[in-house]
Amino acid sequence: MIRTQFKTVYPFEVSGNQLRMLQADIEAIEAKDIFAPDKTISVATDINDKTNSSNLPNICKTNNSPQSPTNNLPKIGSLNIQRADLDKVQEKIKVIKKWTVNTFKNTKQNVLEHLGKVEKTIDIETEGQIEGLKELHKRYNTLLATAVTFQNHFTVLNKANRDLAEGFYQIGLKETELTNECNDNHEILKTVSQNGELFEKEINKFIDAMETLCDKTMQDTFITIQMYSTTRLEYDVAKCELNDLKDSNKATNASIEEAEEKVREYKNKYEGMINDVRTKISLLKENRLKVMKNHMHAFQQAFRAYSKSNMITVNCHTSTSNSQSFLEH
Template identity: 25%
Template sequence: MADEVNGLNGGEEEAPTLETVDLDSSALESDGGRAPVLSFQREEEEEEDSDQDEPPSKGGGGAPTAPTGGATGPVFVSGPEGTRQHKKQTRSISETTSSIKDWSITHMKMTRQVLSEQFGRATRTVDPDLEARVAAIRDTQKKYNNLTSLMGQLRFHMESFLNTQTSLAEHFGFLSVRCPELHTEFTFNSITQKRLAHNGKKLLAAMNYFIANVYTVSSKAIEDTLTTAKSYESVRLLHDAYRTDLEAAQKVASVNQSASAAAKVTALQEQYDKHRVRYDQLRKDLDIKLKLLDENRLKVMQKHLVLLNNGFAAYFSGSNETMENIMEEFRERLRDNVFTNDPPAWLEELSESQQESAEPDSSKATRRQLNST
């Protein structure tokens, strides 16, 4: 009755429509899971609900978040952020294309200039003094590399010699213990080899130091200057290529006096002036580097050549002094050794008899007179 009264009162409350009805399926639960909910709502309300469910992005744009499921693939960004990314990618592609185009034009001009110079169809800008100095530096680098290689071979053989000498000294020392009757002789030989090997290690250190510094001069200082020389040659080729194009365009413009020919001459003149400035600047830089290289190279090589010579002199003079001291001490020990008073061995007697038989009669008579006196 209440419902009928409400309907008769003019319908103050409208009946719910399909757009506002939400059928909850709470009564349709099955095995602990919820059945899907059927909702009949307006499209505007669904969009608002979806916007509320999505977390806000950092940039404030309309970019959706990355999916968290197992599906992978490109994420397409929409809105202002996507527009900026598209512009950035387009700019990067255009810059890459422009750089490739410039590189192709530059190398095409340089290749054409090289071929024209080889076949005599074009002239080249020549700086005789600078080119002669660069050629001398290249030759110096080759000689320094050969010097380093030869010194490395000598160092290798010297190191092998010192290792053998050290092993020999150890073996002499071992035999001096195992052979008491030759203890003095083996001991002095062991001491001699040890001292010679000790002096040789100093020479080996001097050789390693010399090799390292010459290699630094050749591979760092000279190579840096030659790199500048290569850049100078490339700029020179490009300068001559634009000069050749400018001369050809000027000849065409003198015959065909048109606006297009004049504009081409003007554009080539600007390019030629720009490369002329680069050429002059790089030529000055190369000249300065060559001067500094000569000064530093002479100082470094003088210093290390003197050190290497001192190392060799110290090795041989020190070895000579060591040998003299050891031999003098060895002679003194032999005078005091009891084995020197023993009769000669049969090998010594045999060698003396053979020497006497081989001597002429005059020398035998002279030796007898000396023995009698």
């Protein structure tokens, strides 16, 4: 379902004169032929050519025969420019001109939409899916940031376990009466640290999967969404131009038919992009759920193994000594 709506975002007003100036700029850019030769330069060139040709010796005139390789080459100063190269430059300049005009029109349309001056085409279902995906992307980024924070803290904790285990071992070498207790604590913390290293690897795998999902897989879909937004904007520009032609007294039937054909062309592109966006979002959902289920299951198994191994280690090294200190008598 496609509908249009007015959306007012900014409270300030744009005068009619300013809008007419923008329209005049567009028409001036479109109407100007940047490749038309300058008449004054052409006349001066013709006079110089006639004067120079009358003063040239006969040997120079023979060089201007059709067999001369430089006969048909346009000259700028002392340089000979190939016609093919000149055509390539002109084509590139035409492309830049077309891109500039289209960008100017799209920017103007975008501003007018924010001001609520023109109608904006909206596909409700597609826009709803896009907004839902944007919100989901924010939450996945939050989860990724939290996972990175957890990894950093866990790495520090695991290093502290190793250092503490080494500290108990050093005390046990000096305090012979505490050797057994220190060795138990040393073994417990050492084993916990080793288990933590295995769990760290699973955390890194989970973070790598999240980064791929957020920064590559989902970003590819957002690129398609951006193309969809640009196509929608171009479609609305074509519709506005058609409406302006119909309201104009100077419009001809040929120009109106051309504008209508342009609207149909952009409408087909817009509807095609709607299908592309929906397909991309559907495929992204399927891939996202599959990847997240696998990595979350692996994360859960790794955490369970880490906790279980630590519990077994603690139970195996629990002190069974029941002797009391002389202070407890």
